Amino acid sequence: MAVAAADAREVLPGAGRDHVVVFPLMAKGHTLPLLHFAAALAVHHGDELRVTVLTTPGNVAFVRRRLPAPVRIVALPFPAHPELPAGVESTDALPSRSLLPAFLRATALLREPFAGYLASLPSPPLALVSDFFLGFTQRVASEAGVRRITFHGMSAFSLALCFSLAIKTPPAASVHDGVPFRVPGFPESVTITADEVPQAVAQAADVDDPVTRFLADEVRDWDYRSWGVLVNSFAALDADYAAILESFYLPGARAWLVGPLFLAAAESSEGDDDPEGCLPWLDERAGRPGSVVYVSFGTEVHVSAAQLDELARGLVDSGHAFLWGVRSNAWAPPVDPGSDGKIVRGWVPQRRVLAHPAVGGFVSHCGWNSVLESLAAGRPMLEWPVMAEQAANAKHVADIIGAGFRVGTKTSGSTAAAEALVGRAQVAEKVRELMDGGEAGRRMRARAEHVRQAARAAVGEGGTSRLALRQLVDELQSSHDGGDGRRSDQQYE
Structure with a gap:
């Protein structure tokens, strides 16, 4: 059942340190993996955790069809924005890609409804897992004493590449001549060309680009403070890049390789939709x-x-x-x-x-x-x-x-x-x-x-991703039960 934030106390009377809140961006490619993550928690840890997914009213039907019944849904009102057509609540519904910056700005206005939702709970949840684009969630979560785990929707390889190149740009000769160059911190065998530099890095110098401005204003100063990074990948593909990725966050942060999340969810959340036959x-x-x-x-x-x-x-x-x-x-x-x-x-x-x-x-x-x-x-x-x-x-x-x-x-x-x-x-x-x-x-x-x-x-019994999911839950619980938590709350506020 989808409810407004004001009704959350009634729906979740026992919310607390056994409660994980998942908040995806309203874009199908960003939403689906976090729905799979929520389903994986319900499938593998439903006896010890309760899971809530936050979305907006226009996305409830899509979300509901892809979640097992124990996962609750809370709908926060999608903020009005003068540049967006009424009723547009996901990026695939935008009539033009040029409206993406306006859409992102609208999502930033979800900060107050989200803060109201957390305040309505009887006690703070165990953790928040939210899309990196929703940078406001880090500040709100910190103020509420909640650990936030960020999700970028990338592999550890590509995300570490983005962060590394954002700090040290490619050599000028490589940019102009297509010469392969090494990436700082990566294995010596890994080289890339300028054509393989991620778009966000290539455009970072363009301060007039509206998405670049949004990332600078709403995302970057908060993302690195996250308690950990959820990665939809697995060790056989990405283990070599996890430590590189972790180095860009506060000390003690972990990159949790728990994918492929659709397999971890026991493929329970795709639905049977095949309208085209x-x-x-x-x-x-x-x-x-x-x-x-x-x-x-x-x-x-x-x-x-x-x-x-x-x-x-x-x-x-x-x-x-x-x-x-x-x-x-x-x-x-x-x-x-x-x-x-x-x-x-x-x-x-x-x-x-x-x-x-x-x-x-x-x-x-x-x-x-x-x-x-x-x-x-x-x-x-x-x-x-x-x-x-x-x-x-x-x-x-x-x-x-x-x-x-x-x-x-x-x-x-x-x-x-x-x-x-x-x-x-x-x-x-x-x-x-x-x-x-x-x-x-x-x-x-x-x-x-x-x-x-x-x-x-990786997602099977004893697999690397299954163990990583178990360790993630254990570390979250032990750090709040007086165990050996990796960081005090003060270190990530």
């Missing part, structure tokens, strides 16, 4: 295992109509069956996809699609959620990063994990690079390489399968 369509092709290429650029990436045209023609020319999730309702395919091509506009149950035996590869923007879902299904990737830290994720998958390769276009933080057109011939060639790639393709598939097994082992 993706799974029955794949079932018709189950007799040809690995024959379908799945294509998706996620819920946030904008792809121009010209690029969609080239992608459509290239997919048809590749000779491979394809299932393609397109976010644009205005674009019309310039070519008939035929019986072996399916283009859908609505929600796609992506994890179930990737796990389907008919699917053999994934053309992806390399958002971290999609990367994890592809690797957990053992599917190699054709990487087409566009924004944010996606190029760094592509670097991680292609050059360190060895389970993918890039489409070949530049993907730095510059707008011109991100919008470089990939022609239909290149699309067709790369899709065939992904699906038929000979010895190199077999090695890539073997690596993806290895990671699939490691992901499942």
